[in-house]
Amino acid sequence: DIQMTQSPSSVSASVGDRVTITCRASQDVSTWLAWYQQKTGKAPKLLIYAASSLQSGVPSRFSGSGSGTDFTLTISSLQPEDFATYYCQQANRYPYTFGQGTKLEIK
Amino acid sequence: QVQLQESGPGLVKSSGTLSLTCVVSGGSISSSNWWSWVRQPPGKGLEWIGEIYHSGDTNYTPSLKSRVTISVDKSKNVFSLKLTSVTAADTAMYFCARVWARGMDEWGQGTLVTVS
Numbered sequence: 001d002i003q004m005t006q007s008p009s010s011v012s013a014s015v016g017d018r019v020t021i022t023c024r025a026s027q028d029v030s031t032w033l034a035w036y037q038q039k040t041g042k043a044p045k046l047l048i049y050a051a052s053s054l055q056s057g058v059p060s061r062f063s064g065s066g067s068g069t070d071f072t073l074t075i076s077s078l079q080p081e082d083f084a085t086y087y088c089q090q091a092n093r094y095p096y097t098f099g100q101g102t103k104l105e106i107k
Numbered sequence: 108q109v110q111l112q113e114s115g116p117g118l119v120k121s122s123g124t125l126s127l128t129c130v131v132s133g134g135s136i137s138s139s140n141w142w143s144w145v146r147q148p149p150g151k152g153l154e155w156i157g158e159i160y161h162s163g164d165t166n167y168t169p170s171l172k173s174r175v176t177i178s179v180d181k182s183k184n185v186f187s188l189k190l191t192s193v194t195a196a197d198t199a200m201y202f203c204a205r206v207w208a209r210g211m212d213e214w215g216q217g218t219l220v221t222v223s
Contacts, residue, residue, distance in 0.1 A: 001169070034210035036153075043202055043217055044145075044153065049210035087153055091209030095168035096143075096155040 002026050002090050006099035012107040017078045021102045023071045023088035032092035035064055035073045038101075039084045047086075048073065078104075109134035111203050111215035119197075119222050125190040129203030129215055136184045137161040141206035144177060144188045146199040147217075154199075158206060159186055193222045 003026035013019050023033065031051035036044035046055045048064035051071060061076040075082055083106050088099040115127035129142070136142065144156040157167035159177045167175050176189045190197060198221050204211035 032209050036211075038153075043204075043214035044211070045214075046210045046212045049208045049212075053208070055210070055212065089153075089155075089210070094166050095157075095170075098153040098155065101152045 001095055002029060002093055002097050004088055004090055004097050004099040006086075006088055006102045008102060009100065010103040010105060012105045013078055014107045015078050015080055017107075019075045019078055019104065021073045021086055021088075021104075023066075023073070023099050025069045025071075025090055027093075028068050029090040029092035031067045032090060033064070033066065033071050034089045034091060035062075036087045036089065037082075037084045038087065044087065080106075109205060109213050111205065111213055113201060113203050113215045113218040115201075115218060115220070117219055117221060119193055119220060121194055121222055123193055123222075125188070125193050125197060125201075125220055125222075127188045127201055127203075127218060127220070128185050129187070131184045131186070131205075136179060136186065137181055141166075142179070142186045143204045143206050143211055145202045145204055145211070146197075147202070148196075148199045156188065156190075195222050198222045 005024045033051045035048040038044040052064045063074050086102045110132045112130045119125045141158040143158040157177050159165045174191045179186045200217040200219050202217045203215045205213040
């Protein structure tokens with residue numbers, strides 16, 4: 001299985017801050033990488049697919065980049081509703097696998 | 108807009124079989140999408156279980172493959188999950204989701220299954 005490692009595991013930030021979360025794959029996943037946001041008690045929400053494509057309806061402050069084994073999710077200016085847990089997921093090879101999650105907390 | 112809704116028993120006895128159904132509304136399960144199951148143990152991360160296409164083709168995660176069956180009923184626009192020989196380690200929130208562009212773009216609200 002392809003292992004997905006996110007860093008940091010948690011981060012504290014303030015409204016208006018720029019935040020970057022990284023995701024590293026244990027082998028090349030090309031650009032088959034998705035990012036999700038999950039709030040407590042809710043289903044995950046797709047933010048980014050194919051490493052850098054913004055899902056319809058997702059604010060433009062979210063962006064994704066990377067290819068191969070190294071990827072980033074950037075939130076350009078944090079809003080109160082962005083405090084949540086974020087997961088990356090590779091879809092290049094079965095089984096699909098997720099990172100362990102990054103919890104974004106209010107400073 | 109496509110909506111997904113999981114249903115099934117919230118409590119399953121240890122060594123028994125977990126059975127869940129996902130109803131797809133607002134769209135056809137025979138569209139060009141795969142349909143997935145994902146689970147999340149309490150307080151932990153996400154685990155992909157497997158997926159199915161309307162043709163019946165499936166892919167499963169190896170760690171569960173011997174115990175999992177995902178099936179589809181096109182006439183009812185539903186797909187289902189069966190997990191046999193369950194233990195406490197299978198206690199989790201179970202989500203169904205639509206696969207699109209190799210991401211999962213529509214999700215059910217999830218259903219908590221406890222193994223006792």
